[in-house]
Amino acid sequence: MYRVLIPLDESVDRGLTQAEYLIGLPVDAESVEVVLMHILENVKQDVPDAMRKPGRVNSVRRVRDLLEDSGFDVRVERAAQSPTEAIKSKAAELDADEIVMGGRKQSPAGKVLFGSVTQSVLLNSDLPVVVTGGS
Incomplete structure (x- = not known):
């Protein structure tokens, strides 16, 4: 079984682009396990657990x-830690084969650098990391 980790934020367009990349691959969908991970940042401690479920997030x-x-x-999970650490630890836990990150549009000068999370995952992962087009 080929395992793919797709970290998601609140951007529907970016998430759909990540999914479309995977759909466009010449693979049998039944041979791929996909884990969507929504990372909760800056969540107040008094928010009920039911409100923290990733399935409540439109992009997910x-x-x-x-x-x-x-x-x-497809399996959906959440993480409540720094995005880079969450992605690295989940990829290791899953024994993932690939990470599919969503890119962001940037100015011409900014195209040299990715966003800090994407850049950190790219530079610190031993796995193949795909960065899809941004929005």
Whole structure:
């Protein structure tokens, strides 16, 4: 089983681009396990646990639905730590084969550098990291 980790934020467009990359690969969807991970940052401690569920986040729901409709086995998880550490630890826990990050549009000068989380994952991962187009 090929395992792919897709970290998501609140951007629906960026998440759908990540999903479309995976859908476009010449693979049998049934042979791929996808873990969508929504990272909770700056969540107040008094927020009820039910409100923290990643399935409540529009980007997570839309990406999950698109991938499941395309035949992929999808699991949704959350993390409540720094994004870079969450991605690294989840990839190791899953024994992931690939990480699919969402890129962001940047100015011409800014294209030399990625966002800090994406850049950190790219520079510190032993896994293949794909960065999809940004929005």
